[in-house]
Amino acid sequence: MATPTTAVDPQPTGLRERKKQRTRGALVDAANRLFLEQGYGKTTVDEIAAAVEVSQRTFFRYFANKEEVALAVLADAEETFLELLRARPADEYPLEAMRRAARQVWQLLDQGRVAERGTVAGALELFELIESTPTLLAAHLRHTLQQEVEVTRVLAEREGLDPAVDLRPRLLAAVFGTVIRLSHLTFATEREPHRQGVDGMLELMERHFDQLGPALAGSWR
Template identity: 50%
Template sequence: MLSEKDGGVAVETTGLRARRKRRTRDALVRVALELFTGQGYERTTVDEIAEAVEVSQRTFFRYFSSKEEVAFAVQDLMESHYVAALRERPAGEGPIEALTAAVFAAWDTVEEAVSEIIPIDLHMRSYLMIESTPVLLAAHMRRSAESEELLAGLIARREGLDPAHDPRPRVAVAAFGGVMRAAGRQWGRGGDASVEAIRTVTEEWLAHLGPALAADWRPPSTPRNA
């Protein structure tokens, strides 16, 4: 039987092991993204990533199943913060209002979490790298579709709806996701790669979501057949 002292040592050893694993995982993410953004995703090999971190290829695969998984590691972290923020939104908010508020609530918490792994500027460059790499852009669209299913389920539960028979949760999430992607592309075409810049663009574009879904875009004084 472990004494109190022995138990303390065991807990400390477990905590140290967990921290070492976290440091190794974070180093793999950081180095991989530096290589991807510096020389290209397809030109970078798992062996290069592992060698730069001074671990074996086998160690890399203990943490990630593929280059794609490590490329999206920070995106996955951001999504987890967003889902958590959406779950915490007040029940009285409408679907689009809750989705929008959750974006900015998540950004208020995720920036610190991201910067513990990689510099923010590297994260922003990685976003642009994903958008400009066909194989990663295809993976991004696939992952976005999976994410939209999750979000539609959350919205349906908030509204007391059955998404199998009521399309509105999926419609709302699809519209919202489309605006987010369009805002990201608009930001990517600009010269400012900062978090503040993408946040400003996103705020501006999301502000148009409700009006864009209105039945008639024309001013009341403009006839429809004009």
Template identity: 50%
Template sequence: MTDGRRAAEQPTGLRERKKRRTRDALLHAALELFTTQGYDETTVDEIVDAVEVSQRTFFRYFASKEETAFAVQEMVESRFLSELRQRPAEEAPFEAMRSAVLCAWNSIGEAIEETVTVELHMRTYRMIESTPSLLAAHLRRSIDLETEIAEVIAGREGLDIRTDPRPRVAVAAFSGVMRVTGQLWGHGRDTSMESLRALTENYLDQLGPALAGNWHAPVEPVTAGPALSTRQLRPRHVPNTS
């Protein structure tokens, strides 16, 4: 690399790092204020004052307060979708979703820690669930995400979600488990990503037995539950019971 090229590229790198630091500082300040004094009670002025920047700078990075509240969740969801799109084509739908979310949890903790602490992320999750306006937004975002996941699954299987209900049904079951594990983790004592990953894996492994198993038979504790039977749950193999 020539000195001229290095000199031309260095300012760009510095500018990008400075922009990243400013965005992270705004996000961290916003989440701290939301979780300590309340989302509705926090103003954009208070957020920018905490970082000593202008409102114009805030809106350069975030469209609204709501966007900051869901910024980390957006990052997690994007990582999951990226992993799902990269899963091998031969994997069954549930196997692909299960593998994608567990792979995402393997690396997302470090990414979250680069922006906010995992403990702050957990407090934010609780704050969203206890704030009516954010809970409504969370439901809306969840519906949009489920549609996007169903479209990815349908594309993998060569199906049309407008005429074939199986991708939406599969994603609805998967998403239900993810909501349960998120709530349990959010109200638990262990704030680590490892605990969330383990909880997610354990509950996903109970999906097959819960849907197709004999509930009157003895069942092992969830921490030692049987592995998910992806072959049994593969939508294209669902038997015709009519």
């Protein structure tokens, strides 16, 4: 009688994926800690890898360079925003759908559900680091332009428009991205006690969005 074969347990694949995510998260966490402690320019890939007790080769399996690991948390947040925007109800006006998706991103980030080890405080510290580091700022702005193209595409698909003919999706994507960046910058310089945490960030972001319509179309006096 033949010995019955044992079915292959599907879990190992899931376990491997979770291990990969943990390694990626540990690299991001170590890189961000080192960047904030000793500066972006003084931190090497070897130091980041050593902090996680992996090889440089392992680091490059996950990230092409230091820029990519430094921008990882914000890149994850931007990807989450796109997913949430695609999932917003079709009857929401474009700007309302974007505002709600942005709120969801910050709430998920606050719960640690956007990046492996991402937090609101960590994201804002990273944003300050990026803004003060020319190399990172240039990389971030390039990435922001790419994100703008993706947001334009999602908005056009939602509204059934051709963005090459109708400029509204691209215009809204550009204005929206600028409001988000200004909200981050303002929050970084106005950290009053009542503005700490995700609630303060959301309050400030919503205030900027409320001012958007009058700033574009109304009298400033």
